[in-house]
Amino acid sequence: MSRRNNPNRIKIHRSYTVIDVSEALGVHPKTVRNWIRVGLPVIDDRRPLLIHGSDLKVHLKQKRKTYMYKCEIHEIYCFKCKEPKNPNIESVRFISKPAGMAQMSGRCQECGCQANKYVSWRNVNQIWFELEGKLPIAEKHLILREEALLNYPFDMVFNDEKK
Numbered sequence: 001m002s003r004r005n006n007p008n009r010i011k012i013h014r015s016y017t018v019i020d021v022s023e024a025l026g027v028h029p030k031t032v033r034n035w036i037r038v039g040l041p042v043i044d045d046r047r048p049l050l051i052h053g054s055d056l057k058v059h060l061k062q063k064r065k066t067y068m069y070k071c072e073i074h075e076i077y078c079f080k081c082k083e084p085k086n087p088n089i090e091s092v093r094f095i096s097k098p099a100g101m102a103q104m105s106g107r108c109q110e111c112g113c114q115a116n117k118y119v120s121w122r123n124v125n126q127i128w129f130e131l132e133g134k135l136p137i138a139e140k141h142l143i144l145r146e147e148a149l150l151n152y153p154f155d156m157v158f159n160d161e162k163k
């Protein structure tokens with residue numbers, strides 16, 4: 001296992017500055033600032049920025065998982081096949097989640113195991129297209145909850161497809 005990005009080098013009860021993190025993990029400070037930009041929590045807005053060890057550990061673990069289960073945009077990670085697979089298109093559902101996200105679920109084309117992942121609504125058309133689905137996406141594949149009515153510009157899904 002590489003020492004780079006190794007969460008075991010981070011202590012959960014400590015706070016770290018960007019430079020501390022960079023030194024502990026052997027990554028560029030820019031990389032650490034990027035992590036903050038994409039969602040690594042900082043303790044507050046004071047300078048220097050402080051990062052909680054436990055937050056950092058969670059962030060690194062998630063990064064690792066995403067990397068291990070690296071899927072193409074239209075693939076889901078099948079835990080039975082232990083690799084990214086195309087879902088059976090008939091089984092695919094996009095379930096609305098807050099903040100413009102959707103949970104994509106479907107059954108592995110090969111073994112039929114159910115798997116899911118988070119995607120952005122913005123990518124739903126493209127995912128569907130990559131799966132060789134016909135546009136517009138039939139409503140049965142879209143499971144929309146109330147909050148989606150507020151958060152998600154519906155027209156985009158249906159209108160985009162007419163082009």
Ligand SMILES: [Zn+2]
Pocket residue numbers: 078079080081082085108109110111112113
């Ligand atoms: Zn499978």
